[in-house]
Amino acid sequence: MRNFYEECYNILKKVPKGKVTTYKNLARALNSKAYRAVGTAMNKNPYAPKIPCHRVVNSDGKAGKFAHGTAKKVKMLRSEGVDVVDGKIDLKKFGFKFR
DNA sequence: CGGTTGACCAAGT
């Protein structure tokens, strides 16, 4: 793919509010295993307000990091209806899967 | 073109 990052953002846009996805799952949606590169893409995030990069969490259910601080990310997720406990998220309830 | 880096993951200790 020519624009790997662009695809990441495009797919991330599909995640409904109140749910989260994982880096691994997102990479799989891209038909790739570059979950690491996906993380890098989110870190860059040139479309800051447009792309909900805070809706991407670790596969273990942990919130992961965030450009503006992890605490901020947790706050945002809670504002959207995602219940975050001790920096972790219940993927069984809030995890969104593509395809 | 080779080496480094990173919002990661899985398995091992």
Place this chain on the structure above:
DNA sequence: GACTTGGCCAACC
């Protein structure tokens, strides 16, 4: 449960 190791892939220098 936490910490370490090796692997993974794209972008950057």
